[in-house]
Amino acid sequence: MQKRIKLSKEDRIYLGIVYLFLGIFTVCTLYPLIYVVSCSFSSPEALVQGRVFFLPVEPGLQGYRAVLNNTRVWRGYLNTIIYTVFGTVLGVMVTIIGAYVLSRKEFPPRKVLTAIFMVTIFFGGGTIPTYLWLNNMKMLNTIWAIILPGAFNVWLAVVGRTFIQSSIPEELFEATSLDGGDYIQYFSRVVIPLAKPILAVLALNFALGHWNSYYSALLYLNDASKYPLQIVLRDILIQNTVDLTNVVGVDVNNALHNQYLSELLKYSLIIVSSLPLLIVYPFIQKYFIKGVMIGSVKG
Amino acid sequence: MKFKKLIAVFLAAAMVCGTCACGSSVEGTEKDVDAAASESTDTGSSAVAGESEGFPLAEPVTISVFAIQLSSVVDLEQNTVFQELEEYTNVNLDLTLVPYDGASEKLNLMLASGEYPDIIMGCYLLSSQDLEKYGTEEQILIPLNDLIEEYGIHIKERWAEHPNWKDEMTSSDGSIYGIPTADSGGEGHSDCSYKMWINTEWLDAVGMDMPQTTDEFRDVLMAFKNDDPNDNGIMDEIPLTGATNTWSADPYLFLLNAFGYFDTNYYYLKDGVVNSILDKDYVKEGLKYVHDLYENGLIDPAAFTQDESQMSAVGNNADTIIAGAATCGHVGMFLDINNSERYNQYEIMMPLEGTDGYIGIPYRKSATVNGASFVITDKCQNPEIAIQIADLFCDEEWSVRALVGKQSDSWDLADEGTYGMDGVTPAKYKYLLFNTMVDANQSVDKWDNTLRLLEPNWKNLFAVEGDIMDATNYEARLYADTVKLKAYAADADTIPPLTYAGDDSTTFSQLSTAIKDYASNAIVEFITGTRDIDNGWDSYLADLNRLGYQDMIELVQKTYDAR
Numbered sequence: 001m002q003k004r005i006k007l008s009k010e011d012r013i014y015l016g017i018v019y020l021f022l023g024i025f026t027v028c029t030l031y032p033l034i035y036v037v038s039c040s041f042s043s044p045e046a047l048v049q050g051r052v053f054f055l056p057v058e059p060g061l062q063g064y065r066a067v068l069n070n071t072r073v074w075r076g077y078l079n080t081i082i083y084t085v086f087g088t089v090l091g092v093m094v095t096i097i098g099a100y101v102l103s104r105k106e107f108p109p110r111k112v113l114t115a116i117f118m119v120t121i122f123f124g125g126g127t128i129p130t131y132l133w134l135n136n137m138k139m140l141n142t143i144w145a146i147i148l149p150g151a152f153n154v155w156l157a158v159v160g161r162t163f164i165q166s167s168i169p170e171e172l173f174e175a176t177s178l179d180g181g182d183y184i185q186y187f188s189r190v191v192i193p194l195a196k197p198i199l200a201v202l203a204l205n206f207a208l209g210h211w212n213s214y215y216s217a218l219l220y221l222n223d224a225s226k227y228p229l230q231i232v233l234r235d236i237l238i239q240n241t242v243d244l245t246n247v248v249g250v251d252v253n254n255a256l257h258n259q260y261l262s263e264l265l266k267y268s269l270i271i272v273s274s275l276p277l278l279i280v281y282p283f284i285q286k287y288f289i290k291g292v293m294i295g296s297v298k299g
Numbered sequence: 300m301k302f303k304k305l306i307a308v309f310l311a312a313a314m315v316c317g318t319c320a321c322g323s324s325v326e327g328t329e330k331d332v333d334a335a336a337s338e339s340t341d342t343g344s345s346a347v348a349g350e351s352e353g354f355p356l357a358e359p360v361t362i363s364v365f366a367i368q369l370s371s372v373v374d375l376e377q378n379t380v381f382q383e384l385e386e387y388t389n390v391n392l393d394l395t396l397v398p399y400d401g402a403s404e405k406l407n408l409m410l411a412s413g414e415y416p417d418i419i420m421g422c423y424l425l426s427s428q429d430l431e432k433y434g435t436e437e438q439i440l441i442p443l444n445d446l447i448e449e450y451g452i453h454i455k456e457r458w459a460e461h462p463n464w465k466d467e468m469t470s471s472d473g474s475i476y477g478i479p480t481a482d483s484g485g486e487g488h489s490d491c492s493y494k495m496w497i498n499t500e501w502l503d504a505v506g507m508d509m510p511q512t513t514d515e516f517r518d519v520l521m522a523f524k525n526d527d528p529n530d531n532g533i534m535d536e537i538p539l540t541g542a543t544n545t546w547s548a549d550p551y552l553f554l555l556n557a558f559g560y561f562d563t564n565y566y567y568l569k570d571g572v573v574n575s576i577l578d579k580d581y582v583k584e585g586l587k588y589v590h591d592l593y594e595n596g597l598i599d600p601a602a603f604t605q606d607e608s609q610m611s612a613v614g615n616n617a618d619t620i621i622a623g624a625a626t627c628g629h630v631g632m633f634l635d636i637n638n639s640e641r642y643n644q645y646e647i648m649m650p651l652e653g654t655d656g657y658i659g660i661p662y663r664k665s666a667t668v669n670g671a672s673f674v675i676t677d678k679c680q681n682p683e684i685a686i687q688i689a690d691l692f693c694d695e696e697w698s699v700r701a702l703v704g705k706q707s708d709s710w711d712l713a714d715e716g717t718y719g720m721d722g723v724t725p726a727k728y729k730y731l732l733f734n735t736m737v738d739a740n741q742s743v744d745k746w747d748n749t750l751r752l753l754e755p756n757w758k759n760l761f762a763v764e765g766d767i768m769d770a771t772n773y774e775a776r777l778y779a780d781t782v783k784l785k786a787y788a789a790d791a792d793t794i795p796p797l798t799y800a801g802d803d804s805t806t807f808s809q810l811s812t813a814i815k816d817y818a819s820n821a822i823v824e825f826i827t828g829t830r831d832i833d834n835g836w837d838s839y840l841a842d843l844n845r846l847g848y849q850d851m852i853e854l855v856q857k858t859y860d861a862r
Contacts, residue, residue, distance in 0.1 A: 048635060050612035070741065072374065128411050135412055219408060224368045224375070224396040235370040235398040252488070252774055256631050263608060 040064070040267035048263055063268030073272070075225060076232035083228055084210040087147035091206035092199060094151045099160025100187050117154045127219065134220055145220035146213065156202050163198040164191060200287030211277060233269050237262055353687070355389035360681055363416035365406065367424070368396040369749060373741045380701045380746045384691075390684060410439055417679035418688075422480045422748040425671040427470070427798050434476030440674045442474035446686040453693035454478065457753040461485075464753065467668050467796050477671020478689050484756035485666025488629065488777035491784045492547035493556060493660055495648040496633060497624040501528035512652040513557050513588055520597040523623035531619050539592070539624045540599035542610035546628035550602050551589050551822060553626045553660075557653040558585035560789050562661045565818060566852055567791040573856040577818055577848060578840055584654070586825045586832055593826050603823045607632050624648070629777055636770045643768050647780040650787040659789030669796030673752055692752040699728065699757055704744040707731070710761070717762035720778045726762030730771065797858045810851040817846055
C-alpha cells in the first residue's frame, strides 16, 4: 500500500514556478544549439536574408557539401585527430606519473619540485625563446612541437596529486608493502585502477586542449598539410571579417567570393568540428559523476 | 591480469610513439640531405643562370618561399598558377605556407629566429615600418635598387606610368627593400570609398527627386520612414543603415563630408599643410545634423554596432525591401548583386551640399603604394632570379593569369570594337566566366591575393559587354559610379605614404591608435545622444588635446616636410 502524498496547492504553485524557470533555462541553452544546427541545414540565400529563426528554411546540404568538398577540412580533421589522440595519451601518462611522484610524502625533493613546477604556471619562456628552442631541438614543423611542450600540465598534475592523496587511503600503500610490492607496483596495480575518475578528467582536459589548439600549430607548423582543423576553420571564417578599414583597395570579386564562402560554411563548419566531442562527452561524463561521488562518503 | 593489460597498453603506446619519433627523425635527416643537395645545385647553377637571363632557366634552381595559403584557393601546390609558374621559370619553389590570419606574427617570429626563406611574399604583408626595421636596421632584407635596374623591365614600365611610385617604395636610407601591391594600377572604384546607395524606386514611391542638399536628404529619409514606400502597410522601413568595422560603411563618414573634409586618418593635406579635422566647427555642425537624423529615427541604431553580414541581412531581407539607403564601399556588401531586381533599384547618391554650401568627398587623385608584398632576404642565393619572378607579376600577362584564370577558359581575346570600363580604351580581353557570389569552390586556376604586385591597369582592358547593371559587369558599374563622384572630389591632396623615422614611428602609432579609438567612440556617442554635443564639445576638445591630437598633426607635418 503505497500512497502518494498529495501535494498542497502551494506546493503545486511552487513546483509550477520551478518547472517554468527550468523550462525557460532549457530553452535559453538549447536555442543557440538548435539555431546553429538549423542554419547549417538551410539554404545560403535564406541565411543571408536572415529568414532562419528556428527550423531550417529551404533545407539542403549545400553547406555540408561545400565543407566536405574542401580537401583542407578533411586533412585538418585527420591531423587534429592524430594530435588529439597522441597528445592525450602522452599527456595523461606524463602527468599522472608526475602527480603520483608528487603525492608520495616520503619523496624528499617533493616540495622543491612542486615549487619549481608552480613557477612555470606564472612565468613562461616567451614566444620567441620557445620557438628558438623548438627549432634547435629540430621539432619545428613536426607533431612533437604540438604534443610535447604541453605534455606535463602542472595544474592537472596538482589536481591529480590532490586526488591521489585524498581519495586513495595510505593504508593501501602499507598493504601493498606488506605483500612485497614496491612503489612501481603500487602505482600500476593500485593507484591507476583507483584513479580512473581523475584519468578521465585528465584525458578530457588534454583532448579538449588539443582539439581546440590553434596558436601553437600556427606558430610551429609550416606545412599546410600538417595544419589542424582549427586553423583551417578559423581561416575560412576569418577571411571576410578582416578589418577592411585600412585597406587601400578592395578587389570586389575577391571580396564577394570570400563573403559568400564564409556565410555558407560558417554553421556547417561549427557542427562538423564540434560533433566528435559532442559524441564522446556522454561516455566520459559518467566518470565525472563518479569523481564527484568519491570522497563524499567517508566511512 | 589487469596489470598485464595495462603494461601492454603502455608498451603499445610507447612503441607507437617510438616509431613516430623514428619516422619523423628519419624524415628530418632526409630533408636535410635534400636541402643540402639543392643548396649545392644552387651554387652550381647560379653561374649558369647569371649567363642566360630570362626564363625558363637552363638549369633548375630551388628558391624557398614564405607564402600565404588563402582559404579561397586550393593548396598552392595544386594550384595551376603555381604549377605553371614553376614550369615557366624552371625554378623549384620550396613553399613555407602560413594561414592568412596570423601570417604577420609568424613572419616576425621567423625573422627573429634567424630561420627564414629566400623570398617572402603576401599581399600587404609588410608595412613600411617593417621595411625600415628588417631592411634599414637589421639588414635581413636586401636592397633591390640595382636588381630592378638590371632585371626589372616591367617594374620600370610601371614607374614610368606612375612617377611617384619609385619614391614611395624607397626607404629612408635610399634603398628599395620590397615591391608593393597596386591592384590594377591602384586605380578604380576604390579611389573613393565613401559611397551612399539609395533606393530609387522608393524615391519614386514618395514622389521625390534624388536629394542634393542635407535638408533634402533629411526630407527624403523622413518620407521613407512615414510614407510606406515598400507599400506593405507596415512601418517596417529603415531609412538609412550601415555597418561598422568594415570598408567605409559607417553612415557618418558620408554625411559628415557634407559639412567639410572628413576621413578616418583625421588629418588631411592641402598645399603642403597638414590640417586637423576633429577639432573643427564643421564637424560639430555635421554631428548635430547626424544626431538630428538619429533622434528622428532616420538612421538604423544597429548601424553603429552591426557588422557587414548583419547589414547584408537587412539589405537582402526576404520578400520586402526594408532599407531605403545604405552607406558602404561597394553595394555588394549590402545586398546580393545576383538579385538583379533589387540590385537595379539602388543607385549611387552624389555628395550632399551642406548648410553653408560646402560640397565634396575624399577622393584619391593619384595612385599611391606603400609597404611591400614581395621581399628578398639575405639568405637568397639567386636574387636576380627572385626579382625576375617578381617582375612577371608587374606585367599584364601573369596578373591576368593569376587573377582571372586560363585563356579560353575564364577569358579570351576581346572582339573588335569593344571597350573597357572607361568606355574609351579598346578592350583587349573579355571575360568568359565571371565569379559571382554563388561560387563557393576553392580556386584552382586563379590564386586571388596570393601574390599581386605593381599591376598595370589590366581591369580596364577587359571588355564591358551588355548592360552595365548585369552582375557580371559589377566592377564596371562601380567604376562608372566612382567616376561620377570625381566631379565632387574634395579639395585636398593625396598624402604620400610617410615613413616615420626611428622613435617617431612608435610615437605616431601610439598617438593615432589612441585618437582613432577615442574619436570613433566619441562620434558615435554624440550621434546617439549619450553625449550632448553642445555641452560635451569642450570636454571633447580637451580630451583630444590630452591624447595628443595636435602632436600627431605636427608629427605628420614634420615627417611630410622632411620627406
